[in-house]
Amino acid sequence: MVYTARDAAHQRLTQALEKGERLPFDLKGQTLYYMGPSPARPGQAIGAAGPTTSRRLDTYTPHLIAAGIRAMIGKGSRPPEVREAIKKYKAVYFVTIGGAGALLSKSIKQAEVIAYEDLGAEAIRRLEVKDFPAIVANDIYGGDLFEQEKAKYQRGKK
Amino acid sequence: MRNIKASAITQAVARLCQEANFVLGEDVLAALKQALKTEESPLGREVLSRLVENAKIAQKEQLPLCQDCGTAVVFLEIGQEVHIIGDLYAAVEEGVRRGYAQGYLRKSIVNKPFSARINTKDNTPPVTHIEIVPGERLKITVMPKGAGAENTSKLAMLKPGDGRQGIIDLVVKTVDEGGGSSCPPLIIGIGIGGTAEKAMLLAKKALLRKVAEPNPDSEIAELEREILAKVNALGIGPLGFGGRTTALAVHAEVMPTHIASLPVAINLQCHSARHKEAVL
Numbered sequence: 448m449v450y451t452a453r454d455a456a457h458q459r460l461t462q463a464l465e466k467g468e469r470l471p472f473d474l475k476g477q478t479l480y481y482m483g484p485s486p487a488r489p490g491q492a493i494g495a496a497g498p499t500t501s502r503r504l505d506t507y508t509p510h511l512i513a514a515g516i517r518a519m520i521g522k523g524s525r526p527p528e529v530r531e532a533i534k535k536y537k538a539v540y541f542v543t544i545g546g547a548g549a550l551l552s553k554s555i556k557q558a559e560v561i562a563y564e565d566l567g568a569e570a571i572r573r574l575e576v577k578d579f580p581a582i583v584a585n586d587i588y589g590g591d592l593f594e595q596e597k598a599k600y601q602r603g604k605k
Numbered sequence: 606m607r608n609i610k611a612s613a614i615t616q617a618v619a620r621l622c623q624e625a626n627f628v629l630g631e632d633v634l635a636a637l638k639q640a641l642k643t644e645e646s647p648l649g650r651e652v653l654s655r656l657v658e659n660a661k662i663a664q665k666e667q668l669p670l671c672q673d674c675g676t677a678v679v680f681l682e683i684g685q686e687v688h689i690i691g692d693l694y695a696a697v698e699e700g701v702r703r704g705y706a707q708g709y710l711r712k713s714i715v716n717k718p719f720s721a722r723i724n725t726k727d728n729t730p731p732v733t734h735i736e737i738v739p740g741e742r743l744k745i746t747v748m749p750k751g752a753g754a755e756n757t758s759k760l761a762m763l764k765p766g767d768g769r770q771g772i773i774d775l776v777v778k779t780v781d782e783g784g785g786s787s788c789p790p791l792i793i794g795i796g797i798g799g800t801a802e803k804a805m806l807l808a809k810k811a812l813l814r815k816v817a818e819p820n821p822d823s824e825i826a827e828l829e830r831e832i833l834a835k836v837n838a839l840g841i842g843p844l845g846f847g848g849r850t851t852a853l854a855v856h857a858e859v860m861p862t863h864i865a866s867l868p869v870a871i872n873l874q875c876h877s878a879r880h881k882e883a884v885l
Contacts, residue, residue, distance in 0.1 A: 455722075482672065483672065483711070483713075484672050484711070485668075485669045485672045485674055485709060485710055485711035486709045486710075486711065487709070488667075488709050494668065494669065494672065494709055494711070495663075495668050495669040495670070495671060495672035495674075495711075496672055497671055497672050497673075499673070499753070500752075500753050500756070500786045501786070502786055522753075522785060522786065522788070522844065523784060523785040523786030523845060524784055524785055524786070524845065542785070542844070542846075544652060544655050544656070544659070544844065545753070545785070545788040545844050545875075546656065546659070546670070546671045546753075546788045546844075546875055546876055546877045547655055547656060547658075547659040547671075548659070548663075548668070548669055548670060548671040548672040548673075549659050549662040549663035549666065549668040549669065549670060550655060550658055550659040550662055552668060553662065566724075567712065567724055567726070568672075568711050568712070568713065568724075580655070582648075582846070592846065593784060593785055593845045593846070593847075595847070596646065596648065596840075596842065596845075596846050596847020596848070597839070597840045597841055597842070597845070597847055598840070599646070599840065599847055600645070600646055600649075600840030600841075600842055600847045600848050600849060601838065601839060601840030602838040602840065603838050
């Protein structure tokens with residue numbers, strides 16, 4: 448089970464945390480999937496559902512990890528501050544296949560809007576996923592998939 | 606003199622919005638399959654094969670290739686002999702509205718971009734570029750442009766002395782900064798010359814060229830080849846997971862410019878390179 452949240456939801460969640468307001472769901476131990484789907488056709492659980500660019504959410508992420516989030520799924524690399532929070536709180540950052548919106552929708556069996564419905568595609572949805580393809584990009588050991596792999600295939604470094 | 610009704614434009618735009626979102630271009634698909642053969646990184650190959658699979662599913666089930674169905678960028682080439690009956694801009698906008706509704710495409714446009722950012726709920730307004738050309742045809746191209754790669758666009762007003770090397774360095778730096786976030790493998794659109802806004806338009810139009818078709822000018826084609834090689838030497842690979850295929854192609858469009866200027870615009874296109882055209 449994962450919860451979707453993009454820019455607007457991250458902003459609202461962080462503001463709610465700062466103000467000590469009640470959050471729409473209990474963050475502890477949960478996974479955030481940075482995703483805003485296209486509308487589902489009748490009979491479909493969800494429309495196309497690939498990840499959005501994680502780096503836009505970097506400023507909010509350490510706060511949410513500190514508040515209990517333990518895993519995130521997105522695309523693209525994270526900066527040192529986020530990697531530090533991942534190490535400190537023993538969280539993990541997964542990346543999935545950016546742009547494979549149709550393929551990834553097949554891994555989502557159920558989707559339900561549970562908060563911020565007014566945000567449309569950016570609402571918080573609870574998803575039931577099965578056989579969802581994801582690779583660890585950052586973990587408690589401090590490694591970074593992007594740096595590690597780029598170094599292998601880089602040519603003619605100055 | 607030919608009359609074309611605005612309603613015909615609306616219908617064509619609505620159809621093209623959907624087609625572009627569901628059916629990946631033959632040339633793009635071929636380039637991805639070719640990259641599968643040459644990519645050395647196992648993870649890179651895994652990504653490429655999933656992207657090919659994604660294209661198959663999208664077409665078969667009329668699901669968007671990517672959930673970011675983009676800003677509807679609409680290019681119109683209008684023949685001088687064409688007389689349009691009705692409001693052209695309204696017709697295009699209505700076409701986008703219908704296409705995005707009928708196709709269950711994501712509505713990703715907000716107004717008040719620096720304050721409330723309220724979704725317009727119908728993916729309008731589109732971004733429309735119109736050119737008048739000789740003849741009596743009306744050619745419509747719809748390019749759904751997602752924000753991932755679009756957000757890594759760049760414009761630099763280089764000094765003439767920065768020259769060819771300055772351009773190469775800028776493109777390589779821009780692709781490097783985008784990393785995996787711009788969803789490589791990329792098609793890199795470059796606009797050189799003109800003025801600031803013209804260079805950016807050239808860069809975007811460059812993305813409409815058939816993938817990896819070189820510029821007919823041999824000097825520009827040589828620049829395209831060199832940039833492609835340098836970009837692929839970065840090692841970023843598909844989705845930044847490492848590999849030799851960071852870009853599928855580099856397309857540069859060039860025009861004359863001011864004696865004091867060297868405008869260079871870069872518009873990156875992610876692997877979900879979507880555009881479809883129709884001629885009325």
